[in-house]
Amino acid sequence: MAPIDPLASGFVGVFDSGIGGLSVLQALRVEMPHERFIYWSDSAYAPYGERSDAFVIDRCNFITKQFFARGNVKSVVIACNTATAVGIESLRLQFPQLKFVGVEPALKPASGVSNTGRIGVIGTHATLQSARFAKLLDKVLADAAPDACEFIMQPCQGLALAIERQTANAHSGSQEVEELCALYLKKMGSFGHAPGQIDTLVLGCTHYVFAQDIFRQLLGPTVNIISTGSAVAKQTQRLSMDSRLEKTSKAVWGSDFLNEDQPQKSIELWTTGPLSALEKAAKRWLTLPPDCCHRWAPSSI
Numbered sequence: 001m002a003p004i005d006p007l008a009s010g011f012v013g014v015f016d017s018g019i020g021g022l023s024v025l026q027a028l029r030v031e032m033p034h035e036r037f038i039y040w041s042d043s044a045y046a047p048y049g050e051r052s053d054a055f056v057i058d059r060c061n062f063i064t065k066q067f068f069a070r071g072n073v074k075s076v077v078i079a080c081n082t083a084t085a086v087g088i089e090s091l092r093l094q095f096p097q098l099k100f101v102g103v104e105p106a107l108k109p110a111s112g113v114s115n116t117g118r119i120g121v122i123g124t125h126a127t128l129q130s131a132r133f134a135k136l137l138d139k140v141l142a143d144a145a146p147d148a149c150e151f152i153m154q155p156c157q158g159l160a161l162a163i164e165r166q167t168a169n170a171h172s173g174s175q176e177v178e179e180l181c182a183l184y185l186k187k188m189g190s191f192g193h194a195p196g197q198i199d200t201l202v203l204g205c206t207h208y209v210f211a212q213d214i215f216r217q218l219l220g221p222t223v224n225i226i227s228t229g230s231a232v233a234k235q236t237q238r239l240s241m242d243s244r245l246e247k248t249s250k251a252v253w254g255s256d257f258l259n260e261d262q263p264q265k266s267i268e269l270w271t272t273g274p275l276s277a278l279e280k281a282a283k284r285w286l287t288l289p290p291d292c293c294h295r296w297a298p299s300s301i
Contacts (some may be wrong), residue, residue, distance in 0.1 A: 049124025
């Protein structure tokens with residue numbers, strides 16, 4: 001039997017409220033170099049962390065339908081902590097035939113590397129206040145027992161949006177992002193390896209990966225900084241290899257997302273926001289040319 005060409009057999013959909021999910025797409029491309037990806041940046045509505053649950057769920061459903069409209073979706077990666085926390089269960093109920101992979105703060109890996117037992121977690125308010133995060137936290141604490149482990153949570157209002165703005169304005173400085181990072185780290189307390197200090201920081205938003213160099217400068221070389229991209233990529237590869245989903249036609253959802261006759265590329269990036277911002281982000285973080293980027297501009301979004 002001839003090997004299946006991944007470019008001909010379907011694609012993996014990836015979405016986020018903005019450019020943050022490109023950090024997950026980076027890891028996916030490393031883990032699955034021959035896979036075809038379609039990425040959706042919902043920048044017109046970013047950040048999700050400052051939206052209502054109902055609004056986020058509605059956007060998640062809309063974007064998933066756009067992936068179905070493109071053809072055979074092997075799996076969908078929700079490359080957004082807020083969308084995962086708020087919307088993944090609804091998506092699984094709405095689209096039971098589809099495999100979803102979400103991202104969530106890497107609490108368990110962090111507990112495994114911390115020596116002081118004090119771990120900082122930064123994320124959006126929606127992520128850190130969600131029932132899904134509370135359930136994850138309870139499980140990690142229970143699994144860690146009898147070893148003591150303390151998580152210090154810090155919502156970072158405005159940080160994801162500041163990272164979006166910095167990336168969109170490629171020639172501007174990073175002062176706003178740096179100031180916000182410093183502000184929220186200060187609120188969490190002392191970092192280091194002495195008893196009582198926080199020795200591990202969990203990046204609980206995919207946007208924050210793009211500020212990792214700033215966090216490293218502020219925290220020094222020895223504090224652990226944990227993100228989730230690699231683990232998500234490995235899980236997605238497993239699901240995509242196992243997927244036997246039937247191709248779904250455009251008629252099912254009635255969308256004009258893409259022209260059926262358009263040549264398929266190994267990677268396509270779409271945005272509901274300014275096209276130039278996505279182009280700059282794609283070039284900066286993924287070294288992708290502008291012709292990979294497209295803007296979704298129906299009569300009404």
